[in-house]
Amino acid sequence: MKVGVIKAYLKKEFIDLWRSKMIIMVYLIPAMIVILFGYGIRMEVIHSRTVIIDRDDTKLSHEIIRAFSTTKYFDAKVLNITDNEALKLIKQNKADLFIIIPHNFEKNLMHSSDSEIAVYIDGSFPLRATTLEGYVQGVFLNLLEKNGVKVPFKINQRNFFNESMRDENGIVPGLIGLTMLIAPAIIAALLIVKEKEVGTIFNFYSSPVSKIEFLIAKLIPPFVLYSLNTFILFLIAVYIFKVPFKGSFLLYFLASEIYIAISIGIGLLVSIITSRQVTALVLTVLITVIPGFLYSGILMPISSMTGESYIEAHLFPVMYYNHLLYDAFLIAQGFNSPKNVEYFFILIFYAIALLFIGSLLLKKELK
Amino acid sequence: MLEVRNVTVKYGNIVGVRNVSFKANSGEIIGFIGADGAGKSSTMHAIAGVKRFEGEIVFNGYAYHSPKEAEKIKPYLSLMPQGLGLVLYDNLSVKEHFEFFRNIRGVKKDIDYETRLLKMAGLYEFQDRLAGHLSGGMRQKLSLILALLPRPKLLILDEPTTGVDPISRKELWEIVDEFRKKEGIIALISTAYMQEAEKMDKLLLFDEGEVIAKGNAKELKESIKDYTYEGEIEREDCFSFNNRTYCLKPLNLKKAPPLLEGVFFVNALKKGKKNLKINLEEKDVKLPEVVVKAVGLTKKFGNFIADDHIDLELKSGEILGLLGANGAGKTTFIKMLLGLYPIDEGELYLLGKRIKSYEDRLELKSKIGYMSQRFALYEEMSVKENMEYFAKMHDLSPKETKEKIEYFSTLFGFKKYLNDFPKDLPLGINQRFSLSVALLHEPVVLFLDEPTSGVDTIARATFWRFLREIKEKWKISILITTHYMSEAEYCDRVVVLKRGKKIVDEEVKKLHEKFPGLSFEEIFIKYYEESG
Amino acid sequence: MKKFFAVFKKEILVFLRNVGLVFILIYAFTFDIYIAGEGIEVKPRNVSIGYVNYSGELLAQKILAHFHAPEFQKPKRFLNEEELKKAVFNKEIMVGVIFDKGFEKDFIRKKEAKINVIIDATAAAQAEVSVQYLTQTIYSMIDGKMPLNIKVYKLFNPNSNSKWFMSLSELLSVVTMLSLVLIAVVFVKEKEAGTWDIMLLMPANGALIIFAKIASQIFILSVGIVIGIGLILFGVFDVPINGNLFYFFLLTFFFVMAMGGIALVIAAYSNSVLEVSQYTILVVMPLLFLSGAWTPIHSMAPFLQKLSIISPVKYYIEGAQSIFFRGTDFIDLLPYFMGEIIISAILFYLGYKKMGRLF
Structure with a gap:
């Protein structure tokens, strides 16, 4: 292995990345994905436009209205309209839900006869509707308790890892896992396929440059650039999204480095079977984005998966990295947990296997 | 010593080249000649160890049978693949290329040597320029000196001069020649220019994946002297090109010393190929004497003046050759004539009408036929679908369209390819098909931008016969650019551009009278060098 | 044209x-x-649930019986809180339910009976939806005993x-x-x-x-x-x-x-x-x-x-x-x-x- 060759290739790659402005994509796209999606995917629903139709007009009904007006979850408005008019407001997308307090509500409640409050929620977006349903019930239960109504059970909920149930805490680390799977793979694939498409690959084919030298020279740039990205994304998570970082930075960094190597390995495999940059781009996105999303645990916990999806989740490296990532951010067990150690080694195995297969398949000749 | 023994190269089930064998000694230049796809590149790739092959290659006593085994000889060889500056990185400067190649080839910095190379290539002053900003000719020269940088013992150049102007071509050739003498290298060079092939020590003639003849230029020419006659005639069993006629049957014509390209014609005849019959009916067209007139046309790109006050007249029924080095402003000029570039200064008249606005242009688009360097037609559509599309765009009725397709495909001999896709056709067929598309709407003037680049000799000969027929029978004016100086002989008049200025505007006949005994290429170079 | x-x-x-x-x-x-x-699908589906029961069997099993497919996997029993927590840490279990010693007694005595729930909240959305579902399931058991009846209608997509x-x-x-x-x-x-x-x-x-x-x-x-x-x-x-x-x-x-x-x-x-x-x-x-x-x-x-x-x-x-x-x-x-x-x-x-x- 000749160090001079690797140095020359590296210098060329970095000059090219800089002058072709590709470097912007390297740093802009991951940050953009994390920031946009971090802000964009919000399960918490606030300021829901709520219409309260108060046909009772009593102390209790006013109390209900107050309860809905003092939380950030609802923007309550009291209107004196018919059911149909209220429905129309939802159809016009001017309200998200309406609550009807019927005539004689307080009276009925006091006399313990049947009292019913009807809540109509726009169910177009089911998750939003389910969330709102929970909020509404919460508000009413609170109200009842305050008024001295006994509830037989009390649920004492303790949230692990993400005590305040902030969406960001769960989503942002997951997004880091997703971008670090997609982005390095794309750059690694493009760096090699570009040479094939343009024809400069002949400089490698017809010269004494060895396969290993070429691979090292091609894979180091994305590796180094994205190593820096692990810091940038860390800062975005901790400072912009205020995600707590409880665990070991060393674990985060090491796992990320191995994970970048895995991603680059995927890019290498793509570069072997494609000869045009567009194809390489599309193919990389296809094989990384979907598993990246589905098996990351952002959308659905791995423990909820069954059958094929359970197996697939274990086949893709995303799950293992995300486990370590959440540990570093939220759990902080580090290497004390045997599971973490196991997953760490699985990642190392993936990295070595992918890079090994890639370097075996890379041929120093025309197809 | 290089010895190639029974080398066969396959691409899947398709055979690129079959059973090639030859020997080469140090200091020799071996020329590979033949049509596109005849197997030249495949052979070169096998020798350079970048493509799997069957058979054996021995270089200086070391035998190899696969790219893997060829690794051992790679320190001693340089390959320059086909295409303008394919091995260059657009974002690296000339200087950075030297540094990169020096390092990957593991050669020490030798300032004297590198300066010599840079000066030879005329790139000494452009060391800080990015490769992406170099002209085509400069890119080829840079690729060549980079190939020479590690002082290879085996130099493989795949069509280094295609698409390169005569001046750069001459310089490229001088560099190679000097090296071969000084360093005693073996050079394998493929070329489409017969003048270059003449200078090689040994020639391999490729045809349809096989080597059909070997020997030096003299021997090859000698082999066809019985079939070579002077002058040009129209016959189905004869080919004529460059004032020679080749025929297997004895003709009642004077014998003439054969030209190297004759080898292709004779080979085609021996394979039973027939000369395409050309039969255009006379058309009675009344056109003004001057079809296109440009006065002081100027085009600037920033500070760079691509065309500087160029006057030009294109007369009816005339073939005008527009010549010049790469980057002299020919393509820009044609694009101004076509209205693809706005004119910065000057006036343009078409059929006596001043062209100013977009609307003027639109009105006259149907009078113009254009064929670009890449014969650019739609690859996703079959030949017929392409023709139908262009016919509709030119407002031809379905009946006319059908007739025209029938007429042109018969006339230009591509009828059996009508349902094929352009990318599956030989270059020569594509070229004629593109020409027929340019002629579909019966234009009065044709603009052809390097229509013969990369096309094999026989196809070029046929193409020129068509051009002359079209000019004579249909009275169409033709403006053509080309890098083949022998083709300029077919033009009635030539205009030469140099760095955006017109330096020659003269009838070809008169130029020959002025410089008796010189070939047109020599005349061209003379003008170019003298004009400073 | x-x-x-x-x-x-x-x-x-x-x-x-x-x-x-x-x-x-x-x-x-x-x-x-x-x-x-x-x-x-952002809806509880196949959520893994584990429990520890320090209290009597009857009531706990009655509650657990409500966690069934397709929303929940079969509840898995753990011997003590430590084991359950470990499983949550290893992401094998998403929701853990702990019935304290006095749970059943409190319930019978009409005192406030406490159910401890621990959840893995890394996937906040899933966690939230699951907890809501869990809460609703538990409350639905006592619905009849509640004086107030809240009827929620989800328009256009009643089954979410x-x-x-x-x-x-x-x-x-x-x-x-x-x-x-x-x-x-x-x-x-x-x-x-x-x-x-x-x-x-x-x-x-x-x-x-x-x-x-x-x-x-x-x-x-x-x-x-x-x-x-x-x-x-x-x-x-x-x-x-x-x-x-x-x-x-x-x-x-x-x-x-x-x-x-x-x-x-x-x-x-x-x-x-x-x-x-x-x-x-x-x-x-x-x-x-x-x-x-x-x-x-x-x-x-x-x-x-x-x-x-x-x-x-x-x-x-x-x-x-x-x-x-x-x-x-x-x-x-x-x-x-x-x-x-x-x-x-x-x-x-x-x-x-x-x-x-x-x-």
Whole structure:
């Protein structure tokens, strides 16, 4: 292995990345994905436009209205309209839900006869509707308790890892896992396929440059650039999204480095079977984005998966990295947990296997 | 010593080249000649160890049978693949290329040597320029000196001069020649220019994946002297090109010393190929004497003046050759004539009408036929679908369209390819098909931008016969650019551009009278060098 | 008009012969939507649950019996709290329930009985939904004993079938993405293949060529949309359509024109399909972000709410949801149409001017 060759290739790659402005994509796209999606995917629903139709007009009904007006979850408005008019407001997308307090509500409640409050929620977006349903019930239960109504059970909920149930805490680390799977793979694939498409690959084919030298020279740039990205994304998570970082930075960094190597390995495999940059781009996105999303645990916990999806989740490296990532951010067990150690080694195995297969398949000749 | 023994190269089930064998000694230049796809590149790739092959290659006593085994000889060889500056990185400067190649080839910095190379290539002053900003000719020269940088013992150049102007071509050739003498290298060079092939020590003639003849230029020419006659005639069993006629049957014509390209014609005849019959009916067209007139046309790109006050007249029924080095402003000029570039200064008249606005242009688009360097037609559509599309765009009725397709495909001999896709056709067929598309709407003037680049000799000969027929029978004016100086002989008049200025505007006949005994290429170079 | 159709037909042919693009179109309008609808379900499903019981069996089992498929896996018993916590840490269990020693006694004595619940909240959304479900299940057991009856009606989608919403959302995202890519590519391909000059030399008005090219891509998209809606939305997921499908296509048309405007700008600046795909990524993400597809617009930061007014995707997505789910009357759809038409007129004008300059 000749160090001079690797140095020359590296210098060329970095000059090219800089002058072709590709470097912007390297740093802009991951940050953009994390920031946009971090802000964009919000399960918490606030300021829901709520219409309260108060046909009772009593102390209790006013109390209900107050309860809905003092939380950030609802923007309550009291209107004196018919059911149909209220429905129309939802159809016009001017309200998200309406609550009807019927005539004689307080009276009925006091006399313990049947009292019913009807809540109509726009169910177009089911998750939003389910969330709102929970909020509404919460508000009413609170109200009842305050008024001295006994509830037989009390649920004492303790949230692990993400005590305040902030969406960001769960989503942002997951997004880091997703971008670090997609982005390095794309750059690694493009760096090699570009040479094939343009024809400069002949400089490698017809010269004494060895396969290993070429691979090292091609894979180091994305590796180094994205190593820096692990810091940038860390800062975005901790400072912009205020995600707590409880665990070991060393674990985060090491796992990320191995994970970048895995991603680059995927890019290498793509570069072997494609000869045009567009194809390489599309193919990389296809094989990384979907598993990246589905098996990351952002959308659905791995423990909820069954059958094929359970197996697939274990086949893709995303799950293992995300486990370590959440540990570093939220759990902080580090290497004390045997599971973490196991997953760490699985990642190392993936990295070595992918890079090994890639370097075996890379041929120093025309197809 | 290089010895190639029974080398066969396959691409899947398709055979690129079959059973090639030859020997080469140090200091020799071996020329590979033949049509596109005849197997030249495949052979070169096998020798350079970048493509799997069957058979054996021995270089200086070391035998190899696969790219893997060829690794051992790679320190001693340089390959320059086909295409303008394919091995260059657009974002690296000339200087950075030297540094990169020096390092990957593991050669020490030798300032004297590198300066010599840079000066030879005329790139000494452009060391800080990015490769992406170099002209085509400069890119080829840079690729060549980079190939020479590690002082290879085996130099493989795949069509280094295609698409390169005569001046750069001459310089490229001088560099190679000097090296071969000084360093005693073996050079394998493929070329489409017969003048270059003449200078090689040994020639391999490729045809349809096989080597059909070997020997030096003299021997090859000698082999066809019985079939070579002077002058040009129209016959189905004869080919004529460059004032020679080749025929297997004895003709009642004077014998003439054969030209190297004759080898292709004779080979085609021996394979039973027939000369395409050309039969255009006379058309009675009344056109003004001057079809296109440009006065002081100027085009600037920033500070760079691509065309500087160029006057030009294109007369009816005339073939005008527009010549010049790469980057002299020919393509820009044609694009101004076509209205693809706005004119910065000057006036343009078409059929006596001043062209100013977009609307003027639109009105006259149907009078113009254009064929670009890449014969650019739609690859996703079959030949017929392409023709139908262009016919509709030119407002031809379905009946006319059908007739025209029938007429042109018969006339230009591509009828059996009508349902094929352009990318599956030989270059020569594509070229004629593109020409027929340019002629579909019966234009009065044709603009052809390097229509013969990369096309094999026989196809070029046929193409020129068509051009002359079209000019004579249909009275169409033709403006053509080309890098083949022998083709300029077919033009009635030539205009030469140099760095955006017109330096020659003269009838070809008169130029020959002025410089008796010189070939047109020599005349061209003379003008170019003298004009400073 | 003849020339218009000549260009139109040519572009359709070119598209059909481009195996890669055809594949992407079919994939996007079928499998992609299917995967999104099937795979992304934010509803408790198959949640792993574990418990520790320090109290009597009777009541605990009665409660646990309510956690069943498809929402929950069979509750798994752990011997002590430590074991349960470990399982949660290792992500084997998402929800853990601990019944304290006094639980059953407290309940019988009508004291407040406490149920301890621990959850893995890393996937906050899932966690939240699961806890809500759990809470509701537990409360439903005591519903009869409650004085107040809260009846919740979920309009348009009473069973909270998230496949409906997810598949429609994905369809709209696909339309957004592909309208940009297809329209930009139809111009950039001519640049890449070197046929640009030939195209300009056709004796046809530049506007005619531009419109014919865009029309051809709109046609291709429409076929894709029909396939997506017919095969996947209606065929596989049984998505309801409470409004008029025709309005949806009309809205789609204006939306695609707006995206076409953006695509023309991208096409004017790009020289290769690769560049188109890079610019598209940069443009699509903020557009979708401002659309309200993921987060309700009124839950966003105020300045983003203002910014979203100029997002063509916002009107499209809200309008489409109103048509499909809310069954909104045409008169109430007008705001979406107005917004879309104004934005598409502006964007298309800008794009057309940018591209027109190249003709």
